[in-house]
Amino acid sequence: MTSSLLFNVTTIAYFAAMVIFILYLASKGSKVALVATVACWIGFAANTAAIGMRWYEAYALGFEQAPLSNLYESVVFFAWSILLIYLIFDVRYKHRAVGAFVIPFAFFGMIWAQWSLDATIQPLVPALQSNWLTYHVITCFIGYAGFAVACGVSTMYLIKIGKEERAAEGSPIGGILGMFPSAKVLDDLNYKAIMLGFPMLTLGIITGAAWANYAWGTYWSWDPKETWSLIVWFIYAAFLHARFTRGWVGRRAAWLSIIGFAATIFCYLGVNLVLSGLHSYGAA
Amino acid sequence: MSKQSNPVDRLWDFFCSLKLTITILILLATTSIIGTVIQQNLSPQEYMQKLGMSESTYNLFNSLQFFDMYHSYWFLSLLGLFAVNLICCSIKRFPHVWKTVREPVLVADDGLFKTFSNLDEVVADGSMESVREKVTVLLSKKFTAPVITEQDGKIHFFSQKAAYARFGVYVTHLSILIIFVGAMIGNVWGFKAFVNIVEGTFVDSIWGRSDSQTPIPLGFEVHCEDFEVTFYEDGRRPKDYVSKLVVKENGQEVLRKTIEVNDPLQYKGLTFYQASYGQSGDPVFRFRVQERATGETVEVVGRQGKHLPLPGGAALIPMGYASNYQSFGPAAQVNIDVGDHQHGNPFIVLQQFANFDEKRGGAYIVTLLEAEQDYYTGLSVTKDPGVWVVWIGCFLMVFGSLTAFFLSHRRIWVTLQPLERGIGVKVGGVAHRNQPAFSLFFDELIKDFNDTLVEK
Numbered sequence A: 001m002t003s004s005l006l007f008n009v010t011t012i013a014y015f016a017a018m019v020i021f022i023l024y025l026a027s028k029g030s031k032v033a034l035v036a037t038v039a040c041w042i043g044f045a046a047n048t049a050a051i052g053m054r055w056y057e058a059y060a061l062g063f064e065q066a067p068l069s070n071l072y073e074s075v076v077f078f079a080w081s082i083l084l085i086y087l088i089f090d091v092r093y094k095h096r097a098v099g100a101f102v103i104p105f106a107f108f109g110m111i112w113a114q115w116s117l118d119a120t121i122q123p124l125v126p127a128l129q130s131n132w133l134t135y136h137v138i139t140c141f142i143g144y145a146g147f148a149v150a151c152g153v154s155t156m157y158l159i160k161i162g163k164e165e166r167a168a169e170g171s172p173i174g175g176i177l178g179m180f181p182s183a184k185v186l187d188d189l190n191y192k193a194i195m196l197g198f199p200m201l202t203l204g205i206i207t208g209a210a211w212a213n214y215a216w217g218t219y220w221s222w223d224p225k226e227t228w229s230l231i232v233w234f235i236y237a238a239f240l241h242a243r244f245t246r247g248w249v250g251r252r253a254a255w256l257s258i259i260g261f262a263a264t265i266f267c268y269l270g271v272n273l274v275l276s277g278l279h280s281y282g283a284a
Numbered sequence B: 001m002s003k004q005s006n007p008v009d010r011l012w013d014f015f016c017s018l019k020l021t022i023t024i025l026i027l028l029a030t031t032s033i034i035g036t037v038i039q040q041n042l043s044p045q046e047y048m049q050k051l052g053m054s055e056s057t058y059n060l061f062n063s064l065q066f067f068d069m070y071h072s073y074w075f076l077s078l079l080g081l082f083a084v085n086l087i088c089c090s091i092k093r094f095p096h097v098w099k100t101v102r103e104p105v106l107v108a109d110d111g112l113f114k115t116f117s118n119l120d121e122v123v124a125d126g127s128m129e130s131v132r133e134k135v136t137v138l139l140s141k142k143f144t145a146p147v148i149t150e151q152d153g154k155i156h157f158f159s160q161k162a163a164y165a166r167f168g169v170y171v172t173h174l175s176i177l178i179i180f181v182g183a184m185i186g187n188v189w190g191f192k193a194f195v196n197i198v199e200g201t202f203v204d205s206i207w208g209r210s211d212s213q214t215p216i217p218l219g220f221e222v223h224c225e226d227f228e229v230t231f232y233e234d235g236r237r238p239k240d241y242v243s244k245l246v247v248k249e250n251g252q253e254v255l256r257k258t259i260e261v262n263d264p265l266q267y268k269g270l271t272f273y274q275a276s277y278g279q280s281g282d283p284v285f286r287f288r289v290q291e292r293a294t295g296e297t298v299e300v301v302g303r304q305g306k307h308l309p310l311p312g313g314a315a316l317i318p319m320g321y322a323s324n325y326q327s328f329g330p331a332a333q334v335n336i337d338v339g340d341h342q343h344g345n346p347f348i349v350l351q352q353f354a355n356f357d358e359k360r361g362g363a364y365i366v367t368l369l370e371a372e373q374d375y376y377t378g379l380s381v382t383k384d385p386g387v388w389v390v391w392i393g394c395f396l397m398v399f400g401s402l403t404a405f406f407l408s409h410r411r412i413w414v415t416l417q418p419l420e421r422g423i424g425v426k427v428g429g430v431a432h433r434n435q436p437a438f439s440l441f442f443d444e445l446i447k448d449f450n451d452t453l454v455e456k
C-alpha cells in the first residue's frame, strides 16, 4: 500500500461523493444522500491514511519532516481539512445538500494535486526545518477549510434567498432549491463555519508570527503572504461585525464570506504564483 | 443619531459606530493589497529601470507613499482610527455588559418573560414552601444554584452559567490594542541589525539596517569559533548551516552556543540569528611539491601571495583559486620563484588530478592537496523589547475569541405564584450563543419540572 495509491482512492471517493450529492439534489432520495456521505467517509479515511503513509515514506527516506513540506502535500492536506470540517458539520447539523457545494472544493484540490503538482518527496531547506511549520500549517488550513465550507453555504444562500423572497408566503419552494436548507439556516451555518475558521486563522497568523520571530527575529515584516493573511483576517472580522449592523446582514454577509474565501485562495496560491515573497512554497 | 444632538455627541456616535468598524476593516483589507503588488522599499532607480515605471507614475506613487505604504501616514492613520473606534465602542458598551453580569435582573416581570425565546409554564402541586424547595434542588442539580428573591407574595429564582463569556469580546478587542502597544514599543526601543563574523575571529559591534555607517557597540564580544555548512546529496541545496558562537565579556566566556537557522542565540536582550554565510578572503592551500632533480618531496601550506619555501632555494607562490576550474574540480594558480625574485610563468594545478603537473616538465612537480576556504557567518541581530507585549496580546486574542465564540452565557428565571388551584411555575431561559443546544436543554429541564412538581 503506497501513499499514491491511497491518494487515488481519495480522489475517486471525493468525485463519487460530489456526483452523488448532485444526484441527491435532483432525486431527493435520502438514501442517495447517505451513500454520498459514506463516500465522504471512505475518502476521508483514505486521505488520512495516505497522509500518514507519506509521512512514513519520508522518514524511510531519512527526512524527518511532517508531510506539509511542499505545494502538493499542502493541497492534499487542504482537501483533508475541508472534509474534516464538512463531516463535523454533517454529524452535527445533517444538512446533506451542503455536500454538493463543499465537496467540489476538496475534489478539485485533489485532482489538481494529482494531475499537475510535483509529488516527489523532497527534503526541507533549513528555513523550514521547524516544528512551528507544522503548527502553523495545520492551524491555517483548518481555518481555510472553515472558510471553504462557509463559501459553499453562502453560495447556496445567495441562490436560495432570491427565490425565497419571491415565493408567495407559505407556499413551499419546490425543485432542487427545495432541497436546500432555508436561508435562515444557511445564514446560521455560514456564521458557524466562520466562527470555527476565524479563531483557527488567528492562531495560524500568530504561530506564523511566532515562528518568524524565532527564526528571523521579526514577528511581522509585511511580506506579501503575511499581508494577505491579514487581509483575509480583516474581511472575516468585518463579516463577524456585520451581524450587529443593520444593512449588513443577509446578502452582504454572504458576499463577504465568498469574497473572504476568494482572498483566502489568493493568499494560499495566488501570492506564490503571482506575487513574490519569503514563502517559497508555491514555486513548485 | 438624532438631529438635535450636539456635534460632540455626533462625533462620539460616529466613533462608536459599528458601520465605521466595517468600513475601516474593509478599507484596511483593500488598501493593504497595494503593498503586496508594488514591491516595497526599493530605490528610485529600481522602480523606474527594473520595474519599468514611468517617472510621472513614480512621482505620483511616491507622493502617495506607496513605496513604504505600511508606514505611510495614511495607513498609520487608518490604524489609529481603528484603535479609536475600538476604544470608543468598548467604553460605550462595556458598562452595560458589566452590569448584565454583575447585577443581573433577579426578578423577571411579565414583560421580561415575554422576551424569552424559551418559555414554559407548569402548575405545581403542594405549598409555596415545598415547591420552592423542589425548584431550588432541581435548578442546583440540573443547572446552578439559584438566587432567590421573595416579592409581593411571589418567589423569583435566577440562575446563570458562564456569565464571563460576555467578556470574551472585550478581551479580544483589548488584545488588539495590546498588540498595537507592543508593536510601538518595538518600533521605538528596538532595532534590527546585522553582522558578519569570519571564522576564528570576533566582533564587538554590529551595523544597523537603516543606518549602516555607524556601528552599534555591543558591550561584549561575539566570537565565531567555527562555521560549517552541509549540503544535501544533490550537492547544491544547503541542508544545514551552523555557527559555533561564544560570547565573552571582559575576556571571560559567558555563553556558548551552536546556532543554526531556527535556533538563535540570545544574550542581554539581543538575539543573534543565523541568516546567511559566505566565503571570506583567500583560501589556505596545502601543496605537495617534488623536486624533479633530487626526487625530494615536501608539503607546504600557506595563503595566496605568500612565498612558500621549497628545497633548492625556490619558493611556491599561490596566486588564485577556483572551486571548480573548467569542471575539473578545485584548482590553484601558482607560480614558482626561483630566487632573486625571478617569477616564472603562472600555471594551474588540480586537486583531483595529482599527476597533471608532471607533464608540464618543470623543475618542480606541484600537486594541490587541499584548499580550505574560511567562511564568514552572517548573523542578523535584533532587539525588540515589545515582543513580550505582543505575545501577551496574541494569547489574550486567542483566549478571548475562543471564549466569545464557544462559551455561551445561559440564564434561567423561574417565578412561583399561588394560583387558585396549585402553584403557577413560570420558567424562562435565554442563551447568548448556540441557542439550539440551549433549547434542547431547556425542554429537558421543563420535563424535569413536570416530573418533580406535578403529582401523577
Ligand code: HEM
Pocket (backbone or CB within 6 Å): A237, A240, A241, A243, A244, B017, B018, B021, B024, B081, B082, B083, B085, B086, B087, B089, B090, B093, B169, B172, B173, B176, B401, B404
Ligand atoms: C475598530 C475596531 C472594532 C470595533 C469598534 C469593534 C466592536 C465590536 C462590537 C461593538 C462588537 C459587539 C459586541 C457585542 O455586543 O456582543 C464586536 C464583536 C466582536 N468583535 Fe469587534 N470590533 C472591532 C474590531 C475587531 C477585530 C479586529 C476583531 C478581530 C479579532 C474583533 C473581534 C470581535 C469578535 C470575535 C466579536 C464577537 C462577534 C460575535 O459575537 O459574533 N473585533 N466588536
